[in-house]
Amino acid sequence: MAAMTKRMQATIMGLCLAALVLAPYDASAAREIIYGGQYYPEEFVLQGMPQLWQKYGLQVNHILFSSGAENNQALISGACHINVGSDSKTVELFSALEGKVVIIGVVQRGNRYATIVRSNAPYKTWSDLKGKTVATRFGTGAEQVLRRYFEINGMSWKDYRWVNMKLEDMIGALQSGSIEAFTVWEPTCAIAEAKGVGRVLRSYGDISPVPVCLHTTREFAQAHRAEIVRFLAAHLDKADLIRKNPRQAARIAAKAAGEKGYEVSPQVFEQVFKRIDFSLEINDDALRSIRETAQFLYDNKKISRIPAIQSDASFLEEAKALRKKTAKP
Numbered sequence: 001m002a003a004m005t006k007r008m009q010a011t012i013m014g015l016c017l018a019a020l021v022l023a024p025y026d027a028s029a030a031r032e033i034i035y036g037g038q039y040y041p042e043e044f045v046l047q048g049m050p051q052l053w054q055k056y057g058l059q060v061n062h063i064l065f066s067s068g069a070e071n072n073q074a075l076i077s078g079a080c081h082i083n084v085g086s087d088s089k090t091v092e093l094f095s096a097l098e099g100k101v102v103i104i105g106v107v108q109r110g111n112r113y114a115t116i117v118r119s120n121a122p123y124k125t126w127s128d129l130k131g132k133t134v135a136t137r138f139g140t141g142a143e144q145v146l147r148r149y150f151e152i153n154g155m156s157w158k159d160y161r162w163v164n165m166k167l168e169d170m171i172g173a174l175q176s177g178s179i180e181a182f183t184v185w186e187p188t189c190a191i192a193e194a195k196g197v198g199r200v201l202r203s204y205g206d207i208s209p210v211p212v213c214l215h216t217t218r219e220f221a222q223a224h225r226a227e228i229v230r231f232l233a234a235h236l237d238k239a240d241l242i243r244k245n246p247r248q249a250a251r252i253a254a255k256a257a258g259e260k261g262y263e264v265s266p267q268v269f270e271q272v273f274k275r276i277d278f279s280l281e282i283n284d285d286a287l288r289s290i291r292e293t294a295q296f297l298y299d300n301k302k303i304s305r306i307p308a309i310q311s312d313a314s315f316l317e318e319a320k321a322l323r324k325k326t327a328k329p
Helices: 002-021 041-048 068-077 087-096 141-152 167-176 188-194 218-223 225-244 246-259 266-275 284-299 314-326
Strands: 033-038 060-065 082-086 101-110 113-118 133-136 161-164 181-185 198-203 212-217
Touching: 033 041, 033 068, 033 225, 041 060, 041 225, 041 246, 041 266, 060 068, 068 082, 068 087, 068 212, 082 087, 087 101, 087 141, 087 212, 087 284, 101 218, 101 225, 101 284, 101 314, 113 141, 113 167, 113 188, 133 141, 141 181, 141 284, 167 181, 167 188, 181 188, 188 198, 188 266, 212 218, 212 225, 218 225, 225 246, 225 314, 246 266
Parallel strands: 033 060, 033 082, 133 161, 133 181
Antiparallel strands: 082 212, 101 212, 113 181, 113 198
16 A cells, blocks of 8 residues: 555656646636547547537637546646546546546447457457457556456456557557457457458447546636536537437548548448447446446555545536527527
């Protein structure tokens, strides 16, 4: 526990140093929303459709971070007003700013993670992979959902040869035969399928919906309620497009991804949009999943204490009302 306390102190010190590098914002003087996003499929729909923000008279500086840790640091330091993060990053954020941050929406949940094997491999279950070389990205939600799956099913982590691998290397490694399976988040799984390299051995929505949440500080929420409501209304429009017309949303996302140097076909995005739940509801299942993740992280000595996870659905309810008000007759 002493070692864990030292690690937590080091983490907090690192966040404080980041705060010195990134100038804090004055919440009462913010003229736009600075949104810390990540390279998630639905984020590219937002990137490709700035009119979603414009419809509500909102100016959004939409930054895509390559990791949830960077994204959390941006919110903690004041470099952004709202950010997004998976369940484990939500727990880490609340650990750092307990009582000062709040969940205002849930943008993803469900089968976000999957284990991929080669298309022609004989494997049907994890038992078939015993003794084989398998990959994931350690320290991510992928590792956590696997460990929870193993724990629930009484499986041993030591029965497999694990490789800590970058997600961009996984498809090539599977194709070359240097690994027999990998576990990661979308859209890498759908890309492997679209290329004919891999197929899904198992997805993990039944183990945990691993929700991805929108967070903001209580300070910003109190000073800029109207802007947050408009921000969420745009997210609701995005989710509505994905649900009603995943093909169109996929074309928009693919084009936006291509402009940032990521070549992902519309077919891949469409498959992901049909596989994952992108509704924004803050429901009991999502909150329970986050708390279960916090307990799991605590039990595995990844955090020193379990923080109180707080949410406020009133912003989302107002956003729904705003959409109805602005809907065309």
